[in-house]
Amino acid sequence: MSDDGVLDPGHFHLDEKSFRFCCQSFLQHSDLLSDGWSWTEVKGSEGFMKKTVLRPRRNSPLKTEALDFMTEEEKVEEEEEEDAQVECEKQDVVVYEYHVLYSSSYQVPVLYFTASTLDGRLLSLEEVWNSVHPDCRTQLLNEPWNTLTQQEHPVLGQPFFMLHPCRTEEFMQPILETARREKRRINYVVTWLSVVGPMVRLVVPVSYCTVPDQNRV
Amino acid sequence: MHSFAGRCICLVRCLSILFFHFLVDVLLKAVGDTPIMKTKKWAVEKGRTVQSLSQFISRFLKLEPGEQLFIYVNQSFAPSPDQEVGVLFECFGSDGKLVLHYCKSQAWG
Numbered sequence: 001m002s003d004d005g006v007l008d009p010g011h012f013h014l015d016e017k018s019f020r021f022c023c024q025s026f027l028q029h030s031d032l033l034s035d036g037w038s039w040t041e042v043k044g045s046e047g048f049m050k051k052t053v054l055r056p057r058r059n060s061p062l063k064t065e066a067l068d069f070m071t072e073e074e075k076v077e078e079e080e081e082e083d084a085q086v087e088c089e090k091q092d093v094v095v096y097e098y099h100v101l102y103s104s105s106y107q108v109p110v111l112y113f114t115a116s117t118l119d120g121r122l123l124s125l126e127e128v129w130n131s132v133h134p135d136c137r138t139q140l141l142n143e144p145w146n147t148l149t150q151q152e153h154p155v156l157g158q159p160f161f162m163l164h165p166c167r168t169e170e171f172m173q174p175i176l177e178t179a180r181r182e183k184r185r186i187n188y189v190v191t192w193l194s195v196v197g198p199m200v201r202l203v204v205p206v207s208y209c210t211v212p213d214q215n216r217v
Numbered sequence: 218m219h220s221f222a223g224r225c226i227c228l229v230r231c232l233s234i235l236f237f238h239f240l241v242d243v244l245l246k247a248v249g250d251t252p253i254m255k256t257k258k259w260a261v262e263k264g265r266t267v268q269s270l271s272q273f274i275s276r277f278l279k280l281e282p283g284e285q286l287f288i289y290v291n292q293s294f295a296p297s298p299d300q301e302v303g304v305l306f307e308c309f310g311s312d313g314k315l316v317l318h319y320c321k322s323q324a325w326g
Contacts, residue, residue, distance in 0.1 A: 171322050173249070208294065
C-alpha cells in the first residue's frame with residue numbers, strides 16, 4: 001500500500017495496516033453514535049472490533065426488536081400472567097456478539113459472531129441459520145454451510161460462527177474500481193460490513209458513510 | 218373556477234401536491250458489468266424498503282435465481298434491506314433526487 005492509501009490496482013483486498021486504519025475510523029464514528037463497537041487487542045496476536053447486541057428471538061412472543069417496547073403498565077400486566085412467561089422470556093432473548101477480524105490468508109476483513117441465550121446456551125448452527133434475514137437466506141441457500149460456518153475464533157479459540165470471506169473481494173471489486181477511477185476514498189471496512197452485516201442481523205447505521213475522515217483507503 | 222372542470226383541475230392539483238410528498242425521485246445507476254436499466258429515473262413511495270426496490274430491479278433486469286443484487290447509497294454503502302427509501306432520500310438526496318447504484322454478482326457462496 002502506498003502512502004496515500006491507494007490499493008494496488010487489480011487487487012481488491014486490504015492489507016493489515018489499512019484494516020487497522022479503517023477500524024480506527026470506524027470506531028471513532030461508533031463512539032459518536034454510541035453504536036457500541038470497541039477494540040480488543042490480544043498480546044502477540046491481532047486486534048479486532050467487537051459489539052454485543054441483545055435481541056428477541058425471531059419467533060418469540062416478543063413482537064418487536066426493542067426489548068423495552070412495553071410500557072410499565074403493560075409490563076406489570078405481563079408479569080401477572082402465568083409464571084411460565086418469565087421462563088419463556090429468558091429463552092427468547094439472544095445475545096449476539098459480533099467480531100470483525102482480519103484474515104491474513106484472504107487479506108480481507110471477516111465477520112465472526114456468537115449467539116447464545118441469557119442462560120449461556122450457545123445456539124446451534126441451524127438455529128442461527130433460521131435467524132438469518134429471510135431475503136438473504138435465499139442468497140445463501142445454494143451452499144449455506146460453506147458461507148455460514150462454525151469456526152474456532154483465531155484469537156479467542158472459542159467456537160464462533162463465521163461468514164466465509166472467499167467472496168469478499170468479488171463484491172468489493174465494482175465499488176472499489178469505481179472509487180479508484182474517480183479518485184474517491186472509501187472505508188473498506190464500512191462498505192464491507194454494510195453488505196455482510198444485514199445477512200446476520202447486524203445493523204450498520206447509514207451515517208457511517210457520511211463522515212469524511214482521513215483514515216480511508 | 219366554480220365550474221365542474223375548474224373543480225377537477227383543483228382536485229388534480231391537490232392530489233399532485235399530496236403525491237409529491239409521498240414519492241421520491243430515485244435515479245438508478247449501474248456499476249461494473251451490471252446491465253443498465255432502460256428507465257433510470259423512478260418515482261418511488263417514501264415507505265418502500267431497499268429490499269423491495271432491490272426485488273423490483275432484479276425482476277426488471279431478469280436476474281437469474283443464483284444472481285444477487287447489491288444496492289449502494291453514496292457509492293460506498295449498502296443500506297439495510299429494511300431501510301426506507303424516504304429516509305435515504307433525506308440523508309443523501311440532492312437536486313431533488315436520490316442516486317442509488319446497483320450491482321449484480323454471482324450467488325453468495
